[in-house]
Amino acid sequence: MKTLKKLLVAAAAALLVSPAAQVSAAPPAYFVDEAKLPFTALPGAQALWGVHNGAGYRIEVPSNWNGKLVMWAHGYRGTGLELTVDNHPLRAFLVASGYAWAASSYSKNDYDPAQGAKDTHALTQRFNGLVGKPSHVYITGASMGGHVTGIVAEQWPKSYVGAMPVCGVLGDYELFDFFLDFNVAAQTLSGVGRTFPYGADYLTTTVPATKAGLGPAFPFALNANGQNFKNLVQLRSGGVRPLFEQGWLFWNAVAGDFLFGLGVGNGTLPRAPGFVLQNSDVVYQFDTNPALTAAENLFNQTVQRVTADPQARRNNGIANVPPTTGDLRIPTLTLHTLGDLFVPFHMEQEYARRVAAKGNAHNLVQRATRDYGHCTFTGPELVQTFTDLVKWVELGIKPAGDDVLDPAAVAHPNFGCTYTDKVSPRQWNTVPGLAFLTPPSCPAN
Numbered sequence: 176m177k178t179l180k181k182l183l184v185a186a187a188a189a190l191l192v193s194p195a196a197q198v199s200a201a202p203p204a205y206f207v208d209e210a211k212l213p214f215t216a217l218p219g220a221q222a223l224w225g226v227h228n229g230a231g232y233r234i235e236v237p238s239n240w241n242g243k244l245v246m247w248a249h250g251y252r253g254t255g256l257e258l259t260v261d262n263h264p265l266r267a268f269l270v271a272s273g274y275a276w277a278a279s280s281y282s283k284n285d286y287d288p289a290q291g292a293k294d295t296h297a298l299t300q301r302f303n304g305l306v307g308k309p310s311h312v313y314i315t316g317a318s319m320g321g322h323v324t325g326i327v328a329e330q331w332p333k334s335y336v337g338a339m340p341v342c343g344v345l346g347d348y349e350l351f352d353f354f355l356d357f358n359v360a361a362q363t364l365s366g367v368g369r370t371f372p373y374g375a376d377y378l379t380t381t382v383p384a385t386k387a388g389l390g391p392a393f394p395f396a397l398n399a400n401g402q403n404f405k406n407l408v409q410l411r412s413g414g415v416r417p418l419f420e421q422g423w424l425f426w427n428a429v430a431g432d433f434l435f436g437l438g439v440g441n442g443t444l445p446r447a448p449g450f451v452l453q454n455s456d457v458v459y460q461f462d463t464n465p466a467l468t469a470a471e472n473l474f475n476q477t478v479q480r481v482t483a484d485p486q487a488r489r490n491n492g493i494a495n496v497p498p499t500t501g502d503l504r505i506p507t508l509t510l511h512t513l514g515d516l517f518v519p520f521h522m523e524q525e526y527a528r529r530v531a532a533k534g535n536a537h538n539l540v541q542r543a544t545r546d547y548g549h550c551t552f553t554g555p556e557l558v559q560t561f562t563d564l565v566k567w568v569e570l571g572i573k574p575a576g577d578d579v580l581d582p583a584a585v586a587h588p589n590f591g592c593t594y595t596d597k598v599s600p601r602q603w604n605t606v607p608g609l610a611f612l613t614p615p616s617c618p619a620n
């Protein structure tokens with residue numbers, strides 16, 4: 176568990192830390208270590224690799240290629256300078272089924288989904304010259320790569336037949352707003368009252384005092400303010416739902432101060448001109464009744480409010496950090512774990528609202544799975560999702576999904592059971608110390 180904790184804390188520390196001094200400094204010197212690009216093709220397939228427009232890439236083409244290409248968009252890699260490329264997580268299935276796949280390292284790191292979208296699309300075009308023009312191209316990706324997938328699907332609908340964003344940052348800036356919600360709410364409710372942006376001693380001094388103010392043993396034993404905080408976090412991250420309890424304990428106990436660590440940045444993103452965070456428009460709740468109790472009123476009056484720079488969140492095509500607009504013209508099937516508090520389930524709800532507002536709800540099907548992790552899908556879950564997307568695109572058989580916008584459906588104890596793989600072992604089955612996070616079982620199929 177130490178390794179997992181270390182990884183999470185490193186990711187947290189790296190995220191959203193963009194000192195203002197960097198703005199005037201020279202652009203980061205990103206590089207690809209070409210010695211790390213070669214990989215061994217699966218039996219009967221051909222492996223290609225190289226550098227295109229400053230981004231490393233890998234391509235794998237089975238000898239019995241079915242003419243179809245599946246692009247892979249990777250997630251956030253931190254702010255380091257080395258650019259690295261993934262194999263597609265469904266590589267074995269794809270190659271065995273005749274699909275080629277291709278993945279780009281992107282030519283930049285940091286939270287820059289615009290660059291990821293441009294480099295991924297450039298690789299799609301490069302594939303034509305290297306291998307041949309595919310009959311169908313699918314765009315798939317995870318986490319920040321889900322944001323990339325959303326951008327690619329909306330920007331170039333004529334080049335892609337279907338999209339599969341998983342655990343995706345489909346609500347773009349709303350994710351960073353959630354990190355703000357978590358941290359300013361904890362400050363206010365704990366009585367520590369330190370205001371954003373936080374000092375250098377945030378994680379060492381402020382956070383321990385904050386947790387002490389929320390109960391005798393945060394996150395396990397909470398006082399009344401701590402319980403209000405937990406409720407607020409649930410409501411801001413997707414609403415009352417199964418797996419929130421396990422997610423709360425995983426992300427606040429097993430992962431240490433991960434969510435507090437996401438509050439240490441200064442509220443800027445690499446391509447956004449200005450401060451991007453906003454909660455000035457939020458009415459916070461401790462319960463599902465829209466009426467405000469005295470405690471909710473007091474909290475709304477006292478919690479720190481910040482407003483984004485209007486330029487920072489302006490839609491400027493793929494020039495800045497592009498929002499997903501809901502202008503979705505191709506079949507898109509998503510997957511998201513219910514207890515994820517790094518990229519929470521409300522990302523799916525935000526995107527569903529945007530897509531519906533643009534009259535494109537018929538192009539979006541969303542599915543929930545029962546896990547507390549971030550992108551912790553099983554192989555069978557990913558294969559099922561991809562297979563159902565292909566059936567939709569190529570056979571016109573629209574897949575069923577979950578109604579992510581119906582709070583009663585989402586709150587049902589069995590929500591997420593339909594598309595959860597109930598056979599493969601999960602982390603709570605394999606790591607004895609995490610057995611306490613075992614969620615309630617689903618009804619047998």
Ligand SMILES: [Ca+2]
Pocket residue numbers: 460461462463464465466467468471
């Ligand atoms: Ca209320």
